[in-house]
Amino acid sequence: MAAYEVEVATGDMKEAGTWDNVYVTLFGAAGQSERTELDNYGPNFNRGTVSGTQFCACAFISTLGKLLLVKVEKDPFLVRKDDEWYCSKIVVTTPEGEVLLFPCYRWISREELVELRGGRAMKVFEDDHPLLVDHRRNEMMQRKSFYQYVFIWAVQRPEYSLKGFSGEMSMCLFVTLFTRLFDDVGLHGYIYESAFEALMAVCCLILYLVFPLLSFTSSPISGLELKIKGLLGSAEKWKNIDDMKKIFWFRSTTMSEYVAEHWKEDDFYGFQFLNGVNPSVIKRCSELSQNFPVTEEMVKPFLEEGTSLQNEMKKGNIFIYDQKKMDGIPARLYDGETLRVTGGLCLFYLNPENKLMPIAIQLHQQPSEENPIFLPSDLETDWLLAKMFIENADSMDHQAVHHLMNTHFLIEVYTVATLRCLPVIHPIYKLLFPHFRYTLSVNTSGRDSLFGPEGALSIVCSLGHAGLMELMRRSHSEVTYSSLCLPENIAARGLESIPNFYYRDDGLKLWDIISSFVGAVVENYYPSDSDVHKDTELQDWISEIFTHGFLGNKASGFPSSFHTVKDVTKFITLVIFTSTAQHAAVNNGQFDYYSWPPNVSILLHKRPPTTKGQSSMTTILETLPNVGETAGLIAMARLLSEKYDDVVPFGTYPEERFDEPALKQMIKEFQAELSFLTEEIAARNSQLEIPYTYLIPNQMENSITI
Template identity: 30%
Template sequence: MFGILNTNKSQKIKGTVVLMPKNVLDFNAITSIPKGSVLDAPGKIIGGVTGIVGGVVDTATAFLGRNVSMQLISATKTDAGGKGQVGKETFLSSHLPRLPTLGARQDAFSIYFEYDANFGIPGAFYIRNYTSAEFFLVSVTLEDIPNRGSVQFVCNSWIYNFRSYQKDRIFFTNDTYLPSQTPAALSHFRKEELLNLRGDGTGERKVYDRIYDYDVYNDLGNPDYGDKFVRPVLGGSSTYPYPRRVRSGRKSTRKDPKSEKQGEIYVPRDENFGHLKSSDFLMYGIKSISQTVMPLLKSVICDEFSSFDDVRGLYEGGIKLPTDILSQIAPLPALKEILRTDGEQALKFPPPHVIKVSKSAWMTDEEFGREMVAGVNPCVIRLLQEFPLKSTLDTVVYGDQSSTITKEQLETNLGELTVEQALNEKRLFVLDYHDAFMPYLERINTRAKAYATRTILFLKDDGTLKPIAIELSLPHSNGVQYGAESKVILPAEDGSVESTIWLLAKAHVIVNDSCYHQLMSHWLNTHAVIEPFIIATNRHLSVLHPINKLLYPHFRDTININGLARQALINADGIIEQTFLPGPNSVEISSTVYKNWVFTDQALPADLIKRGLAVEDPSSPHGLRLAIEDYPYAVDGLEIWDAIKSWVQEYVSLYYPTDEAVQKDTEIQPWWKEAVEKGHGDLKDKPWWPKMQTVQDLVQSCSIIVWTASALHAAVNFGQYPYGGYILNRPTHSRRFIPEKGTPEYDEMVKSPQKAYLKTITSKYQTLIDLSVIEILSRHASDEVYLGERDSKYWTSDSRAVQAFTKFGTKLAEIEGKIHSRNKDSSLKNRYGPVQLPYSLLVRTSKEGLTFKGIPNSISI
């Protein structure tokens, strides 16, 4: 393959190669192959390639000499076998330390290729790394190509020693071709690269691999450690359906051949930027909490919060820690933001936005209702369309689970309206977690004290939502097969015992909501469901394919963060299990919810219609009339959705003039078939999957993927600390039922409502872990790339696509301005609320850190 092209009347083509050495942030040196090592495969001779003696060498010059080589591949001239001609092997020439376009931590090198007119226009290149350490190849630019000008290669890939690969590493220009339009000279290379990315489905993946394949979630538990660590395999069965993850091929556990041994998570190498991205430091912080901070805090945090002021002390004075404990936590770089450095030995957190203006407004019913439409989990509330509420649970297994809320109970808070009138006027709404939690309560309540909840809310004349009844249900005392035992709690005047009970009831609702949010709205409906599409895209859509170029930025770092989640967040006895109510059943519950997941309903308009929050109305903005006009998530979200879909429509139309073009695309068809039948294989027979036979099928599907990975994830992620950083507002655990009259707990509640509340919700130790994690998850990295932006201006050579993308960015900027204007409108009470926190989660751009706004392109944290 690395032969020499015979060139006559040759000239030189100058290239600029931009790369980053391994561990560049740590200034670790590159070491090359020791002298005398065999650098080539048996039977091959590469003249003159010898290494320099291993050891520490200067990172700026480590790639010079004969350490990194390239060969151009023609896009217009073929060899005797019909493949593009391959040019002469050429090595980096010189270091360019002062190139003005260099990004941070990047090095540039010049390279000169021999060239003549018989070679044609370069369309790809091979690269070989002869050193022992990998480097990150950023880009390559070729200048003064005859009949072309400059040629850009956007690479963004790790390059290991060439012996790590069965096929030499290849990169293509930033040109765009459908499979049928690929230049004949590049067709073979295009297909071969996709085969390389698919692998053969066998063996254990290595750190340098770039192979994308599917597997079930069989690595969350560790049965070899005992029954406490046994978890069901998620995916591959009707009992526990689940989206697929990237296959790693690790060995099975000793006790269960269906479970994979835990250990270092495999991530295809180009999905893992190492320490080249600042967001990696955020992810490192989560690992630090799981592996170091949790055990240390558990050993010293034995007391409980004594009052609400004590909780607020987390942000004002912090928690004093023993010197030896602090000395072990302080060196962790990702946690420096929450550690005092003034010698006070305190663990201190930034004030959450929800209490920056008012310390008590979170307790109001108005704020409770507002957070259902403008909080961190605004996509669950639905219109109440039938009364009384019914359950979808199988009566044979769960008995009668119907709601016990009566008309009379509701009408005490409906003014002059009857329930029938309120239903007809679409003024009753429900937050219903009953069916999600009831099947698990018997197991949950062996170590907690929780209810399955239903909450009815009334839409007031001023557009705000008022909770008017909360139903708290437990499995029947004789067993859940006999149904539920429920109590209904109604609002009460402040200062009464009943008002304390009402506050506790709201806390139990929020515990349900917090857990559903983290496990379903956040993890399942964004992180988990997107991963199969990333796998399928890398396996079937070439980097030359227009849909790969469309979707690529929306996949950045997602497999990486999902791998970390399986390692430290959702694994057996991990952070989620230790701090959230469902404990060992956490991810299993999300499997149950996935049974009812519908891809097409992830489009925001379809989601709103399904929940009864909107009806089609051509005369209304976006073609929808909202049931709650002041619904910040929906109002802002619909503008973002329309902008995304318009951009996708315009872009896709550049390449697919007819439905037939979609049908005959030999990469699109297997891409979609595999994403559905393997990636989401447990739901493959559902009738709602788009058939991918029309341009609109492609537009709608891509729009849903982009929306899910960007705006939907932003809406449910970056408000976690601003709202949940104050544990009183969003507890994640419940440790006590509502006290009954005649019990010591009831007497204590009467005497000290605050203590009763604190003993009901998340413990102090769990709170510290919760806050440490969600602070990290709510932060933006310094190098975040936001919706409407690209990390390279050379992402495509198609000027039409660039123009359409620029229009998309302009539209998003306009929407950003509209959101700021709406947040200043005092008549829109749900946008501001009693806590005086404007809804900004769907504002597109953000600065680094905890900002309560910003829509990254992808699920990168």
């Protein structure tokens, strides 16, 4: 009679254990075992423990043959509320001594049945046993019924108008309909409690800001409320810029303090367009458009002596920020009046000291007498206001497009397509899924509370919800495959050689490291291009992403199918880079740069200046958010940049999903490359006045969690 040893690991997290009875059935090519309870002397399945037991197969079966599946069931032990159990993995040792890994990494409810695949990752055309073929088919049918895409296009398809998303929007990536939420994607209260509470704190803070008479008693806000109680809800205007520093006892960083001291300086203003939270917007300028009539005489005082604007453009030293997609987007009402948002232009000059300096700003697209070109030689407060309105527009573009749309929502599309098209045994599922941890959860929680019509972001920015949605609609129509792939993005913007561009330097190194790792994994499972063609699940995966994420737009350049191993490697590199490095670049510095509203404010009250010489510091204070709004914006910036107790650093992969020694070695080599880059960046940063820290590998997360 054959004996099998089964070890079951329980997750090391809050409430991971269970009092319920756990049963296991083994399925092999030659038969199945009896349904056997896993039981040891003493407590079983406690948090962070491994429970093992010996049991025998059915008496009439001498061997189960090749082990194919493990079925896990959980039955009530006591009459009590349903307790969920987090099973990390099951390891089975066969009578022949073969050790097989069956990854689980999900919560299992009472009376729930879970079937696990084990051994090496398998593609669809490699499954030849009827049991495995049926299991694979049933898994994907179930997942496709649980996860569905929903287009938000209210005019044409009103039946899909969900709460919080009733305006026109052509992008399914804003709302994905989950008829059920799988626990293996991190949608569970125990493991996501801290992040969920932080998100709720954001909402409570902003609601308290806008409706100060409301009473909030929930625990997430209590600690913060006590600290800033005297500021939130106040409609008083700031009387002095330096008074804003009173909020910093609430929290500050070295970088946020630097920003508060240097926000007026032009070289620091230019630095932020390279290394701030939105480093993907400027490009090299070789010719000025007719709607931005900057003359030689205007900018000559700000160029190197003896040169000209035309010469500097030829040398590649002139750069432009053009926010034309903001032009004409209606802003929201504030105290009965419509706010104004500028779709402006800003010209930069890379001076001989390698500093990127703003030299001309036009706040609207069409030149006119009421749309002057502001210059550094203008009245100081005129120039400061012009820079503030450019940053105001850029901050909304950053939040709505480069942060939410191009990281959170795109990764949501990739995640849902993975759940719908790739079974857990698929090599690409195993490779990608650690980078999807918690993303659906934070997107689901924040879609209404942060981004909906009454969400925190919508009610504190100048555009408002409808304006943000229109901005995203316009931006999505311009998204291309190459614009999201960092090497091509940098080349297209002509920024390959601009100095002191640390986002580019660190980002390209990370891209190469990720690409090398992904290439090794992909080539291990797809030795030839014909293997890529034969994998119908992989082809369905990229087809769904192309159709639902990019609306089948062939002009975008996104692949609708894979033809080569290189095609697969490039796209998966993009997915991992987006969920780790790109999100870190646009997310982790929010408190550093947004906690000082004179530097960047997503909300400005007064209209942009239309004439020169009429402003003062009082004008700036009246333009900036009031005391209560400032406190709320700083609190939101803090919470959106927060770290949590169960952070998984980039490249660590605590979940053991791959059983093959070759893959484990690839992961070790990948981690070694990331460690080397961490040391390299640290050495460089030690020599910089303003260290760039957002793409340090060991300070980045493995997925989007906030």
